[in-house]
Amino acid sequence: MTENRNGTVVTFYSYKGGTGRTMALANCAWILAANGYRVLAVDWDLEAPGLHRFFHPFLDLADLEATPGLINLITDYQDEARRPADRDPDWHREYARVRPHATSLNWNFPQGGSLDFLSAGRRNRDYPSIVGKMDWDDFHERFGGGQFFDAMRDDMQRHYDYTLIDSRTGLSDIADICTVQMPEVLVVCFTLSDQSIDGASAVARDIEERYHERRIRILPVPMRIDDGEKEKADAGRALARESFPGFPSGLNPEELGNYWGTVEVPYRPFYAYEEILATFGDAPNVSSSMLSACERLTSVLTGGLVNSLPPIDEADRLTHVAAYTRRRPMPPSNLVLTHVAEDQMWVDWLVHVLTVAGFHVVPVDVRAPQSGTPEVEFTTGIGYRVIPIVSQSYLNSERARSSWETGSGLDAAGVRRHILPVRVGDVRLSPPLSNRGVIDLVRLDENEAAAAVLNALDRSEAVAAFASTPAGPRYPGSVPKIWNVRPRHAWFTGRTTVLE
Template sequence: METGQIITFYSYKGGVGRSFALANTAVVLARWGYRVLCVDWDLEAPGLSYYFDEHLASPANAGLLEMIEEARATPGTGELTALRHRTPVRLPEGAHLDLITAGGVGDETYISRLQQVDWEELYEEHDFGATLEAWRDEWMSNYDLVLVDSRTGITDAGGICTAQVPDVLVFAYTANQQNVDGVLDIVDRAMKARDGLPYDRPRLLTVPLLSRFDAQTEYEQGEVWRRRLAEMMEPRLRDWAPRGSSAGELLQRVTIPYFPVWSFGELLPALTESPRNSEQVTYSIASLAALLARRLEDVGLLIENRDSYVETAEQAARQDFEVDVFISHTRVQEPLARTLQRLFLENGVTSWVAGENPRHRAQFADRCRHLVMIVDETGEDLFQNHDTALFLRRSVHTTTERLTFPVVTSSAAIRELPRLAQSLQVFNLEDGTPAQAARAIAARIRRDSPSLRPHSSRSGRYDVYLSYAHADSNWTLVLAENLKRLGLDVFVDEWEMQPGDHWPSRLEAGLSSADAVVAVVSTDWARSDYTLQEYALAAQRAERQQLIPVLIGDVVPPPHVAERNYVDFRDALTPRAYVEQVRQLARAILHLPEDAPLPRSASVVLPDTLF
């Protein structure tokens, strides 16, 4: 993963299986190959280490309490103390993770030392907020996932864990009203506290974790509670739930059923059970682990095909690619595949050709990061279909980007694309040479020339067409990337144009096939005849095409722009303000109310103007 994320596990009451869920989630992630750190922040009632005691590489004589004491004694040294007291945990079969315990709990002075911790004094007199930020940075730089076990109830330490520390808050609860009311109140407090932090943070994402739920013996009562809980938890799911999904469907995927055998002691079923056996508790733990590893993205697949979702999360952690590209081809097109292989090498891209290892295509494809598939007019090829199906299943929106590039020999060959590849972008050799295709694919892989990205072969519509002046290209491409990450289909010419395209007709096709036109209005935009022409054309289509101006820089909007509902980025000078405007724009494009969830929750790229 590019940057780690911090996930707090919280519960309002004890005894709901919070630490059990955290410890076993950590084991699943570590066995998949993720770099995992667990932090026991339940200082008053530490217990996370009990799950790992027999696997500790050495006794944990110090932990979080000692880190806090060091921060009090020497403020400003957070980057030095963040990982000083971690303890390695050695799991079977070579898996491992790290643990920061609550502290030297065997020390008879632990309780008296803990009682001397004054959180308000730490923040006001010892700059603990800056120390905690330094810890966060170090943790996220060294680990893929940091799982924090929080204190229950309403406490200062619990507030730190739920508001300042996490990127994601997993709150565990059981099916009783006291648990539900209490935990939702704390979550609401955390959201408000998060908004008031003096740090740039994205919106806190929350995951309701229904724990120890037993609907087998009392099926009717169980169904009543499922419906009730789905209604109550729906607001906490909005930020990452896929459009069209129900809260009940998601709640089912984030429920840990009750198994009496795991109620005794501090046990790790994740070490012995299969994550694919739905009759075992690790099945539910693995679903949660995959959801967190994949940053709460592409949740529609979790609902529709849970096993594929978990498989791609596991695959993303372990992947160590040997070669850049696997070239899949039919027997007839092997000469063209060899030509592309040579051209790729000239452009600094390594590749394997399917014909080199016909009996082991799947194994070799798995060792390549990207897939190029050559398709001609002769019809579908079974081996190629298998290549594509396997590759897409294992790479769809994983944390490691894996791209598929169809190369067709003619426009007629587009109809012969395997079904799974029909919505992908295509390189048509009628519009260019193999050398141009190789250069464009190599550039896309290296990301050093976005203008050489392939154009789309799909016949459907776009959510939005971006109209902009050339001088605003960099800012607009960042906006396009962010809209795409939020689940919108975006037409921007630098992504869609390919050498050989007829520019005017291609732009007109994109403009006419978009549900909305976003005009990036700047001083340069206002001086461009072409952008003004696009704006006028979109304005004439008002009945069937939405027109949304976006204001940037120091532009003064012309009257024909000012009269419309526009999105104003001129004062969006901080990451938080920029993100809010991007989300506002996405909702306007999709005609969504202000509190409605977007199709996807994702990290945001910031434009150069914010640096």
């Protein structure tokens, strides 16, 4: 028996960016799936896709980048349509199937629920040009784009209970497809600024007047409501209700009042810094939380069928909050010491200091043949720092100078690199080395020099560890107080004394 869920297609749209539209969609999708529904979330913001970020702990991003997405379905169909051939009238439906290209989130939803994600497209170097070259008018007029999107909508409705589309902002051909052709329900998201209210309400009125026969249910949703300025927020709420007369349609005055008092989504600073689902970020049953607001919005979308998120084990919830939490980037732990042979003692001492601090160090004599480049020592794509050991001999070497003047000598793989010179001789630096932070070890004793190096590399906690480690190679910056030489014989050669 052919599956037909007769599902509902919902588009989330905003006239301006920065409303929290994508976040609201992601949370509603999760709540629906957690209540046993089969849900598809579609990133139709082709110019600035970002829906996947809310789902990233539950997606294999490497697989996702290699998987065809929305724009690939469209261009594959267009390429086939260009080819002269005798075809069945419904041939386009095979190209409009979305389910084979959707990626399922790695989460065990209860009651048979599921959440699939259809990306904007395969994210490779060709993606921007594919999107930029797309002529949507030509696609509709020459290649039957209208029937293709109709078939895509039919496929979504057949296989999913709810399809939630994240639309591009503003006025465009793509926005028209998402707001007019695809949905049965249109969520118009806006903030309480005059520009956002005016733009969103104008779009809602235009769709209602020009496409009334489509019977699209239009739901205006105020977002990022900050009650810190209550008087201004209340004035914005009043302007919004006045700007959306008759929306949502079919409600009496009491129901309209209840709608506008229920549906708004608050601003919470916690969600301003990272793309995190409120289904994990908020504890349940807190009426003022982001999660509660998304539960109320989901209830409106479903006509009261889904009102809340089923309980999640608290330990699981907190574990996944940690998975979303952004950490401060760590400085690269891979170091390349560029030097000349005359400074080998400095190399030995610096390798010892840096290895004690946990760095992975590769010394490179810039005069030696570079048959085996240092990149092989590192994982491709991980950044590293280049530490030139700068002495007069280094500056006298043409190959040493070129290694940092060109800025490319050690970066054949194209990975991120920082250059931090260490001055070990009493020399004057010229650009570009003089334009960078310089670690100056001239006239420092060993402990001072080690501290200077480790502090500059953001490893100040390792200074004490170095001081407590057994002595390593001799520090070249100072003369030993005691020479450990015991001569057995001495004789004069006329000009020198030879010790043996």
